[in-house]
Amino acid sequence: MREGGRLEDWIIVSVRPQKKDRKRYDIYIGEEEPVLTVHEDILIRYRLMKGGVLQDELLSEIKREDERFEAYRKAVAYLGAKPRTRKQLHQYLERKELANEHIEYALDRLEREGLVDDVQYAQLFAESRMRSSLKGRLMIRQELSMRGVSKSAALEAVSAISEEEEIAAANKLAEKKWRSLKGAEAERRRKLMGFLLRRGFPGHIVKEAIKSVNQGDDEQWEDDI
CATH class of the missing domain: 1.10.10 (Arc Repressor Mutant, subunit A)
Structure with a gap:
């Protein structure tokens, strides 16, 4: 608000913790609706207490900082379950209907802190x-x-994954799958080959894995990989 070209001062008459989230506080300059709601960290940073003075410029700054901090806080909480990529965090914060500029601020901060890599x-x-x-x-x-x-x-x-590791994984998976396959030997080999390829193993490793579980004399199936 402006009066005579000067910023109008607002006096904080009450600071009340919210019932649904005790870490957030409602700031009142009257007895109606709160003019501002902030996290306790923002409350402390700006020393928002009864009798304090607010101006519209400062009010806008506090709102922006609180929204940034809220995006950061939600991202940290989401990271608490398990590591996430920047994209996964961005998508999560978008679902929380946070502004993109605040999301980017939070993710940049997390990267600087080494929490997102x-x-x-x-x-x-x-x-x-x-x-x-x-x-x-x-x-x-x-x-x-x-x-x-x-x-x-x-x-x-x-x-960084060694070929030995990948062969060992493919062999283990092939042995497990082979026991559940039905049909003639050639049909079982074809099924196993398709299964291992779908699991993302390269052709030459698939060949080795099939050899490890089947020692038949018919090697013509190798040409299909």
Whole structure:
């Protein structure tokens, strides 16, 4: 508000914690609706207390800082469950209907603090998928791409996986799948080949995995890979 070309001062008459979220406070300059709602960190930073003075310029600044902090706070809480990529966090904060500028601020801050690191995420994800989920590097790269990891970071992550590790994973998966397949030997081999390829293992590793579970004399199936 302006009066005679000067900013009008507002006196804070009450500061009340919200019932639904005790870390957020309503700021009153009258007895009607609160003029402002802020997190306790913002309350302390700006020393918002009864008897304090607010001006419209300061009010706008406080609102912007609170919205930024809220985006950051929600992102940190979401990260508490497990590591996330920048894209995953962005999508989550968008669902919370936060402004894009505040989302970008929060994500930039998290990257500076080392709490969001897509390169490190890709490395850990690739290792986990190979060992626990028994997936090949081709599928892992695809999954990383879907999570917003850059092509270079995804390639670096899967390149760090040794061929020995991938062969061991493919062999383990092939042995498990082979026992459940029905039909003649040739049909079982074709089914196993398709299954392993769909799991993202390269053709030459699929051949090795099938050999590890089937020692038949008919090798013509290798030409199909």
